[in-house]
Amino acid sequence: MSELPNRPIKAYGDREGDGMVQLSFVLRIPPSVRAREAAKRFAESHGLDEPLVTTMEEAAEGFSYFVVYGHSKHTVNPGEIEVPEVKTSVMGRDVIEKRIKLLDRKLVVVGACTGSDAHTVGIDAILNYKGISGDKGLESYKGFEAYNLGAQVENDFLIERARAIGADAILVSQVITQRNCHKENGEALIEMLKAQGLREKFICLFGGPRVDHALGLELGFDAGFGPGTKPSDVASYLVDRLCPAYDDEAPH
Amino acid sequence: MSELPNRPIKAYGDREGDGMVQLSFVLRIPPSVRAREAAKRFAESHGLDEPLVTTMEEAAEGFSYFVVYGHSKHTVNPGEIEVPEVKTSVMGRDVIEKRIKLLDRKLVVVGACTGSDAHTVGIDAILNYKGISGDKGLESYKGFEAYNLGAQVENDFLIERARAIGADAILVSQVITQRNCHKENGEALIEMLKAQGLREKFICLFGGPRVDHALGLELGFDAGFGPGTKPSDVASYLVDRLCPAYDDEAPH
Amino acid sequence: MATVPLDQAKVDRCRELAASVASDVQSFIDKHTTVGVERTILRALGVDGVDGEGVSVVNRVIDRLHGAKVLGRGACTFIASELRAGAESVQDAAERIAFGDDVDLNPGISKDETEAILAPHVNAALLRIDTARDERSAFRASFPPSPEPHRYVIVATGNIHDDALQAKAAAKAGADVVAVIRATAQSLLDFVPHGATTEGYGGTFATQENFKIIRAATNNASTLYGHYVQQTNYSSGLCMAEIAWMAAVERLDMLLNDAMYGILFRDINMCRTFVDQYVSRRFIARAGIVINTGEDNYLTTADAVEKAHTVLASQFVNEAFAKRAGLKDEQLGLGHAYEIDPGIENSFLLELAQAQLIRQVFPVHPIKWMPPTKFKTGDIFQAHVHDAMFSLVGIATKQSIQLLGMFSEAVHNPMLADRYLSLKATRYVHNTANALGDEIEFKADGIVANRARQVLDEALAMLEEVARDGLWDAIGRGAFGDIKRTRTGGKGYAGVVERSNDYVNPILAALEAWS
Amino acid sequence: MATVPLDQAKVDRCRELAASVASDVQSFIDKHTTVGVERTILRALGVDGVDGEGVSVVNRVIDRLHGAKVLGRGACTFIASELRAGAESVQDAAERIAFGDDVDLNPGISKDETEAILAPHVNAALLRIDTARDERSAFRASFPPSPEPHRYVIVATGNIHDDALQAKAAAKAGADVVAVIRATAQSLLDFVPHGATTEGYGGTFATQENFKIIRAATNNASTLYGHYVQQTNYSSGLCMAEIAWMAAVERLDMLLNDAMYGILFRDINMCRTFVDQYVSRRFIARAGIVINTGEDNYLTTADAVEKAHTVLASQFVNEAFAKRAGLKDEQLGLGHAYEIDPGIENSFLLELAQAQLIRQVFPVHPIKWMPPTKFKTGDIFQAHVHDAMFSLVGIATKQSIQLLGMFSEAVHNPMLADRYLSLKATRYVHNTANALGDEIEFKADGIVANRARQVLDEALAMLEEVARDGLWDAIGRGAFGDIKRTRTGGKGYAGVVERSNDYVNPILAALEAWS
Numbered sequence A, B: 001m002s003e004l005p006n007r008p009i010k011a012y013g014d015r016e017g018d019g020m021v022q023l024s025f026v027l028r029i030p031p032s033v034r035a036r037e038a039a040k041r042f043a044e045s046h047g048l049d050e051p052l053v054t055t056m057e058e059a060a061e062g063f064s065y066f067v068v069y070g071h072s073k074h075t076v077n078p079g080e081i082e083v084p085e086v087k088t089s090v091m092g093r094d095v096i097e098k099r100i101k102l103l104d105r106k107l108v109v110v111g112a113c114t115g116s117d118a119h120t121v122g123i124d125a126i127l128n129y130k131g132i133s134g135d136k137g138l139e140s141y142k143g144f145e146a147y148n149l150g151a152q153v154e155n156d157f158l159i160e161r162a163r164a165i166g167a168d169a170i171l172v173s174q175v176i177t178q179r180n181c182h183k184e185n186g187e188a189l190i191e192m193l194k195a196q197g198l199r200e201k202f203i204c205l206f207g208g209p210r211v212d213h214a215l216g217l218e219l220g221f222d223a224g225f226g227p228g229t230k231p232s233d234v235a236s237y238l239v240d241r242l243c244p245a246y247d248d249e250a251p252h
Numbered sequence C, D: 001m002a003t004v005p006l007d008q009a010k011v012d013r014c015r016e017l018a019a020s021v022a023s024d025v026q027s028f029i030d031k032h033t034t035v036g037v038e039r040t041i042l043r044a045l046g047v048d049g050v051d052g053e054g055v056s057v058v059n060r061v062i063d064r065l066h067g068a069k070v071l072g073r074g075a076c077t078f079i080a081s082e083l084r085a086g087a088e089s090v091q092d093a094a095e096r097i098a099f100g101d102d103v104d105l106n107p108g109i110s111k112d113e114t115e116a117i118l119a120p121h122v123n124a125a126l127l128r129i130d131t132a133r134d135e136r137s138a139f140r141a142s143f144p145p146s147p148e149p150h151r152y153v154i155v156a157t158g159n160i161h162d163d164a165l166q167a168k169a170a171a172k173a174g175a176d177v178v179a180v181i182r183a184t185a186q187s188l189l190d191f192v193p194h195g196a197t198t199e200g201y202g203g204t205f206a207t208q209e210n211f212k213i214i215r216a217a218t219n220n221a222s223t224l225y226g227h228y229v230q231q232t233n234y235s236s237g238l239c240m241a242e243i244a245w246m247a248a249v250e251r252l253d254m255l256l257n258d259a260m261y262g263i264l265f266r267d268i269n270m271c272r273t274f275v276d277q278y279v280s281r282r283f284i285a286r287a288g289i290v291i292n293t294g295e296d297n298y299l300t301t302a303d304a305v306e307k308a309h310t311v312l313a314s315q316f317v318n319e320a321f322a323k324r325a326g327l328k329d330e331q332l333g334l335g336h337a338y339e340i341d342p343g344i345e346n347s348f349l350l351e352l353a354q355a356q357l358i359r360q361v362f363p364v365h366p367i368k369w370m371p372p373t374k375f376k377t378g379d380i381f382q383a384h385v386h387d388a389m390f391s392l393v394g395i396a397t398k399q400s401i402q403l404l405g406m407f408s409e410a411v412h413n414p415m416l417a418d419r420y421l422s423l424k425a426t427r428y429v430h431n432t433a434n435a436l437g438d439e440i441e442f443k444a445d446g447i448v449a450n451r452a453r454q455v456l457d458e459a460l461a462m463l464e465e466v467a468r469d470g471l472w473d474a475i476g477r478g479a480f481g482d483i484k485r486t487r488t489g490g491k492g493y494a495g496v497v498e499r500s501n502d503y504v505n506p507i508l509a510a511l512e513a514w515s
């Protein structure tokens, strides 16, 4: 990651440094010459130079929709950005199986989509045999014993099941994010585990389309997984955390 | 125009005050966890709260394209906006003809697309019989004598023709705006007229897709006309400036 | 018009099989009632209001009766008994049952007596529904009919007043139908919230007052913009039947209502859902409301190429159930969707095949055409193009109702601008390709024709299996949407009650007697 | 494949009429040369470089000869005479004519002598073109052929190095063809700028060095991304022929080159343009370059519904001219466009009709399909959908080369992201509807078929008129693009020269002798 430029960069339209960005928004004023000017100033207040209002249309009575292009003054320095990343390098299926074998038992995982969230497609992709984009789910590994509790699962029920089956890891999926309900649901699970003195018993993984590793950590999970996660990413992470390394494998 | 709210307003997503805006841009860094974070910070620097990077794609080697939604902190007060507007209220064809009749001669106009600009569709729409969207061009009025010099016309040639035909008004169209060449071309005409002591002899109108009244004034024209201008707008303006009012017409 | 080859004998056979599937379940339905059904009957009789804790009186009544294990006689029995005992009104009777100390939970009252006592109330209940229906129809008839596909958009701010504003905005931008999406978890609530609501995750609560607010807004918009704006909501979840009744009296035009959606996508118990859907549909039939079924959802959990036939098979089943509840074909907005992976070569042709097949199999049904959702990403520009191709299939195959795709599908519930742009783009596509369906023919042995044949064949094969095993077992196997459910699992099973011999429900009886 | 009815007799008659139109003009062409043509010949002979003021040597030479009113003998006469007088090389000869004090402007040298002296140089000139052509072909052949329509995008930063970066970016995103748009006013310059350029309004100057830079970038991209990336530029304006030669030796694949575009859209004199286009095309023919004609432009100034037939008529004329310059059908990328007002009902069907008609009339020609531009607005979202419908017609009617629409068309020259998104959307549309054209048929008497018939009929009627009046007068009447031009008006007329009896041009002669 060290190849990222360690200097402030601007947005790129078609020339280095032109700063071109595109902005669209609605203001609660009907279209008019003054509304166009208001949109221009509104764009300027975002740091856009020479904003060009390319469209002003009446999106509703008393509302105008605008598209603006402008040269953003702002910069960002990619070199200065520190952001937590899941460190594991993805392993092949054989490596995963081999390392679990060293453990002499199966890895037990339990997953669910919690709260009132009914979006199971994501957790199904990780756990079920079918997997996603050709990457088969944990169920497909000899070394994993995977339980998928489905949708709308309450946190207490999930913990109970995790204990009952002796899970190594709890996998939580949260897709609905309105008013940050995904964060609340996730945090609540961790609190509940802590209150019961169980937090250390499980590796806890958090996932969903609006999730990243930083968010997972923030909520008290061991890791967070976002869009595009493959079952093999998760398998590799778990093996890395739970299984001994074998000799002919490069250390990481 | 007094109905515009005289208080700072935010952008409107689907609730008053949510400030939602959409931003898209390219940064010269390849997609990565850090690039996503860079995009988030870049969006934040524009005053976007809780920016959500909805897309990060490799638009070219070493370039990422981003779409972001976020809650803009910024406001604009439409009530405070003063912007010059062409004051004429648009007249019907009969009123226009009637008022020119009071003058006892035709109004003579000459128009061109100047400099190296070859976009005649706009000036043709204003001058030629055909007009635009059912609104016929100045040529179609009995009261107007319209000369359309076409594209790529040099300023000196335009002035010479205007003098030769005894024009009341000079109409300039500028469509190409790269590096503000439209402003340069427009200003140069006005300077040339001034230098020859002819500025006051003609009403000078400036028009084009990136033109507004303010810009027209800024460059020294009498008025500026932008996208969506109809021939009848221009006819009304000229009549208002050049012809006596008749009695049964409301004053303005 | 461009048609796909259709073996009518196979279609007939599918209908026959679906009929047998539905009849099997119907025999269960006819022997049961649910807490939701009984609450609905109370509402229909005029019971209203909430108690000091904000709990609906209908819930209090039914909970008490259910707690006392006497609900098998039907709530009407108890209302009639209280009226006989001197209650001033149905409302008073209900409140006595709900809160009274000395209510008789084992009244000696015959079915006939109950019916006699309730007769005027039943008539009033039916009149209320009929009046609402006629009012709506008359108002609607005062506008020119909107061309099909009707453009359907959703609003979902969580705040009903904002929703009303958004609904009018959408109407101005050309929407023919406005749906207020429900708050995320409402379908699992075993009660209907009360009053106007301004807070909801992922949508706005369906309440009777909210229905009124939106009806006022859409009627106002109809008048302002000169085209009729239909209102729709969800008759789905644990309060399927209650909401159907609310929609009936509040003059809604359409309802999301499916015989199996709750089972599959909300993990609601099957027995509960089958009974509830039947009663909800009896009200819907009388109210002249168009239903939208939810087969489109299957393609979000199952693959749209491999499992296309499950959509068709399920539509036959939904149709069969709906017929048993008295719905006319003209009320059956069977749902299907444009959910094939857009990266697949010729996916557009496969979508055309499916859309046209369903159009032909259900020729007079107001088919509901749903947009791509699953393969939408946060690249809103690309998503907008994806939706355009969907709209093109919509107009080319003459779908009846088209839920508009939103370019922000993978991002958030649609905002004002998203809806505006979607309506604008859809209007363009529908208009620019208006006669496309009449202009072209499909090659006799091409990709489109063969795909249509294949889907029908597979649906038929599937229905043979479902008919053989019964619907209960088919769902248990994951036949629909790749989702498996068990007969006694899922939410709301406790609210299912076997009808006793003296079960009485004169409202349902009246609805059943109506043609 | 979906076809429109085509009356081949009418098509044949159109070709016949166009041939007579072109022959009439050709008789003028064959008697004239221009400053641009003669400069081209000098370049072909190897004359290069600029003087201290940055003026090209070829311009100095020709200006001098033209000033002396001796250009009617052809530049070759003077080069040969200087070589005979002891010039060391063609370059030296040219510099002597340009700057020398004692140059003989009325040399006593016969045509035969000139030809004999120049023979080795002419051979070298031809070899250079042939080598470049073969090199390009061999490199191209090392990649699998790209499926049609080839996806064509423009880059236009003004800075050739940025353009190179954008070209590679586009190639990675799937572009098959990259055009570097020229700076706004270059076509009116009566000289070709020299060297690499980094400043240009609305585009980048076409220079030989710039061609090299882009060729290196596209060849590099071809290797990196595994598909061949074609390069194109503009052989148009006052230096039409010079640029054609530069493109030939710098291995460009395509050129915008039209027999009438400059006349209509740049107000370049007709006589000048007709002569220049002929000579430019003789080079293009030899170089195996594909031309793109500019009929699409007509629909930006004239109405695309009313004047659709003018596009077709002009294509026949362009074809006829091209044939007279030795071009093969496989080199004729006749241009047309999706420019009908998108608000018109069934405009998509009219576009389908036009696209399919032209596909059938010119079956082996690499037809160039141009996107909507005129009705694009600053609403980039809507514009993106408009482009998608255009791409759909492109794939359905199997156009050969598709210039991709840009959602920012009404805003600015395309930026990196615009191009990326356009390529992404186009790839999707082409792939999802890949076999559409083979899947459907058009109704025999429908909107599409009737429109195609109408356009052909109108084109035929128009060609009858043009043939009757001659092309000069037809253009004078505004037959094409609603634009009127006069025979002696417009830019560059002063650069047209009647050939004298002893005019000699062995390079042109060699090109003409080549089959």
Ligand code: B12
Binding pocket: A111, A116, A117, A118, A119, A120, A121, A122, A123, A125, A126, A132, A151, A171, A172, A173, A174, A175, A176, A177, A178, A205, A206, A207, A208, A209, A210, A225, A226, A227, A228, A229, A230, A234, C181, C182, C183, C184, C185, C202, C203, C265, C297, C300, C301, C373, C374, C375, C376, C377, C408, C409, C410, C411, C412, C413, C414
């Ligand atoms: C399919 C779908 C549904 C289906 C769900 C079916 C099912 N059984 O899952 C149905 C139709 C039932 C549905 C209903 C609703 N939905 Co929905 N739905 C979607 C849709 C179209 C696709 C989601 C999906 O399946 N993605 C594909 C999977 C594979 O991606 P993923 O979930 O991100 O998972 C990947 C990663 O995130 C990660 N991952 C995910 N979880 C986990 C967990 C762990 C431990 C790990 C390691 C990794 C991981 O790995 C996965 C594979 O790569 C999205 C829109 C969209 N295109 O995104 C809306 C969407 C998610 N739905 C939405 C809404 C609002 C609803 C409703 C509330 C609407 C309503 N009011 O009725 C209802 C109610 C549902 C509820 N209570 O949850 C909104 C959410 C808005 C928000 N951000 O809060 C969206 C964004 C649509 C929208 N624009 O409004 N929906």
Ligand code: B12
Binding pocket: B111, B116, B117, B118, B119, B120, B121, B122, B123, B125, B126, B132, B171, B172, B173, B174, B175, B176, B177, B178, B205, B206, B207, B208, B209, B210, B225, B226, B227, B228, B229, B230, B234, D181, D182, D183, D184, D185, D202, D203, D265, D297, D300, D301, D373, D374, D375, D376, D377, D408, D409, D410, D411, D412, D413, D414
């Ligand atoms: C048509 C067109 C052409 C045609 C022009 C034909 C002709 N004879 O006019 C052709 C194909 C020749 C052409 C060529 C080029 N074009 Co051009 N073209 C367009 C296009 C598609 C439409 C413009 C148009 O006709 N609009 C319709 C008219 C009616 O609108 P209008 O001009 O705004 O006029 C209205 C008002 O503005 C006003 N108005 C205008 N003038 C006046 C004057 C007065 C006095 C008044 C009162 C009112 C008034 O009233 C009119 C009616 O309402 C635009 C893209 C677009 N969609 O906007 C690009 C566009 C303008 N072209 C562009 C470019 C770069 C070029 C080229 C330079 C490309 C190149 N390098 O080769 C060339 C060179 C032309 C040149 N030297 O000028 C760019 C300009 C970028 C910029 N902002 O600088 C655009 C935006 C396309 C793009 N995205 O790159 N083009």
Ligand SMILES: Cc1ncc(COP(=O)(O)O)c(C=O)c1O
Binding pocket: C182, C183, C184, C186, C187, C234, C235, C236, C237, C256, C257, C258, C261, C266, C292, C293, C294, C295, C297
């Ligand atoms: C038939 C049906 N009911 C209900 C819903 C969603 O409603 P809820 O999630 O509130 O049950 C859907 C999906 O949109 C549906 O298709």
Ligand SMILES: Cc1ncc(COP(=O)(O)O)c(C=O)c1O
Binding pocket: D182, D183, D184, D186, D187, D234, D235, D236, D237, D256, D257, D258, D261, D266, D292, D293, D294, D295, D297
């Ligand atoms: C044939 C042809 N030549 C040239 C051009 C434009 O080039 P210029 O404006 O530089 O002459 C076009 C239009 O795009 C064209 O179609």
